[in-house]
Amino acid sequence: MSGERKSMDDIAMEKAPWAGIEHLERHMRAGLTQDDAEFLQSYDVDIKKQDRVYHKVDWRLCPMLAALYLISHLDRANIGNAKIEGLEASLNMTGTDYNVALAVFFIPYVLCEVPSNMLLTKFTRPSVYMSILIFCWGVVMTLSGVVQNFGGLVATRFFLGLFEAGFFPGAIYLVGQWYPPNRTQFRMSLFYCASACSGAFSGLLAAGIARMNGLGGYEGWRWIFIIEGLATVLMAGLCWFCLPDSPALAVGKWLTEEEARFLQLTHIYTRGLQKKPVLDESGKAKFQWSVLWQVLTDWQLYLQALVFMSNAVPNYGLKFTMPQIIKNMGYTSSRAQLLTAPPYFCGAISALVSSLLADRFTWRMPFIVASQALLIIAYSILFSKAEQITDNIPLCYFAVFVACVGIYPILPGCNATREEGYGHCFMICMGNCGGIVGSFIFLQRESPKYPTGFGSSLAFAAAGIVSALTLETLFWSINKKNEKFTEDEIRRKYTEAQLEKMGDRSPLFKYHL
Known part of the structure; x- marks a missing residue:
């Protein structure tokens, strides 16, 4: 669901032990020599x-x-x-x-x-x-x-x-x-x-x-x-x-020359299959205004940024205010400090468990949406009960736990995409603007109810669900459309340069759901 883009080469790479001579050819097409390609394939099997x-x-x-x-x-x-x-x-x-x-x-x-x-x-x-x-x-x-x-x-x-x-x-x-x-x-x-x-x-x-x-x-x-x-x-x-800095600098310390070579060639291979930068006369990467325009008009980046913000706004808002929220329950400052720890530990466990399950089922959307749904439940409770927080301490403290469990699994799924240059950076920058929003939603004059804080967090979680489901539906539809064509048919129809220029619009790309 995160919008990770997979080419046919990537799919073959994941099935490397059975790829045979075709996989060797793909290694060489990525820019490796035959000797390097054969070495890398020896690890692939x-x-x-x-x-x-x-x-x-x-x-x-x-x-x-x-x-x-x-x-x-x-x-x-x-x-x-x-x-x-x-x-x-x-x-x-x-x-x-x-x-x-x-x-x-x-x-x-x-x-x-x-x-x-x-x-x-x-x-x-x-x-x-x-x-x-x-x-x-x-x-x-x-x-x-x-x-x-x-x-x-x-x-x-x-x-x-x-x-x-x-x-x-x-x-x-x-x-x-x-x-x-x-x-x-x-x-x-x-x-x-x-x-x-x-x-x-x-x-x-x-x-x-x-x-x-x-x-x-x-x-x-x-x-x-x-x-x-x-x-x-x-x-x-x-x-x-x-x-650690790089495989080359680790040789003789904790990596053998063969292990370092494997890591370096894998890096060259996986990046070599991606779109290469346009170089100017001096050999340096050339800034392309057309690429910037393509990024700014890419609908999916805005939806991904909303998914990112469904974490960033509630996360920073709660992180900067949780000690005060718990203190409002009637606890002393020192007791409130201590009571912030258990919810965060639960959030850490939820981040690891959801990531392991997402990897196990190779499907991220359910875990992202489930986490956003937990945020809606948590902030609905806090929005409705925080005004009489001293009368509802167990319920409100439980809601803080639920909020932490819901916050931390979202970004691993949203952010675990390959490096995509300007587009990925643009999405992260927009998503991090949620920190500015999160800084202003919990206002001291609204304590202890914090309608703006709890209400805004709830709204961003709901917007994140809509964005996640929309992305899932559109990516699934695009994948089904592209599956109608074989790689050979696509390469006969388009040149390599045309396919690279298309970027994620290329029929060779497959969105990782």
Whole structure:
């Protein structure tokens, strides 16, 4: 359902052990020499051999990226924990000041994602660039603990968004360097599991750190920023030494030359079958206005962005406000911090389970729509019962659990697509704008009912269901239409250049439902 586009070559690749000479020819058509094609095919016929190589990568790349993703979400969302520890009163914030501070983060975050990834590709060692980003936002996070007014807080939130902007697309870039497209979804689900865990750890850490209130003359909320910021700085050093960069640089350390060659050739093969960039006279990739126009007029990207937003708006709205919602139930600040952890842990489990099931059944739509339906149930309960929240504590707390279980499975299915250049970046940028919306829907003057917050979250979840079902129906219809023609018939009718120019309109493409 996510809109992953599969060519006939990709389908053959997934059935590699039985592809024979035709598969060898496809290897060579992707730009490999005959020697390289024969070497790669020797791995294709031995799935266990492939798995052993990818398991090596899993143990070194995935835990590191998941830990860094956890840290990034911890640092952007701990402002919600700081709020109930006295942040607003200390900085004389009133009205929508808190919402403005939340939203400022997303302005550079959305605008700088693509430029940051362009800069990342200039580095021989991506771990160096990623370490610099993490170090910078760790310093900014630490300095957030010493700001003296609202303006200082806004400035630190802006720079936090600026430096965090490059991490997620950089992580996706790294995953794409190590894994073929059909092995990325579960690895990406680990990121969203880490995002859910960050909410749980944020509450647990905040409850403990807040006990440092008064130490060194600093309030408890300041120590939350300082301690977690310093931990991020330490993680930057770990990233520098431990984050794998590329198969070539891992030879002799934990990969053999043969294993590295397999990973490199797989990368060349899978990317070689995709549309190649147009080069200018100097040999550099040429910007194509026609491609940009094609992206802007691509109906499915807007529907996919709505599916993305059905996660982003409720997710950020809840993440920035959950400690306050639970505190409104009548709990103390420290108790409220602790009670945020269990719902997030359930969200982490749901992200992993739904991803495994989606991979098992190779069908994403049911798991996305089921998650969105859970959001509708959760926010319907909160919308109707939050006004008398102290009289409905068990029911409202249960609804928070249901909301977390529904939020985290959506993005792994929506975002587990192959790299598609401008289109994929455009969809992610539009989807991340949901963070700005999520920053403004929970207004303090509407506490504890939060009709705008709960109502908007409910509406975006409903819009996500409509978008998901529409995409599923249209993709299924297009696939059925294209199945009427064989690959040989299509290639006799169109040249290779014509098929590449068509992009996803090509009859060779098959949408992964």
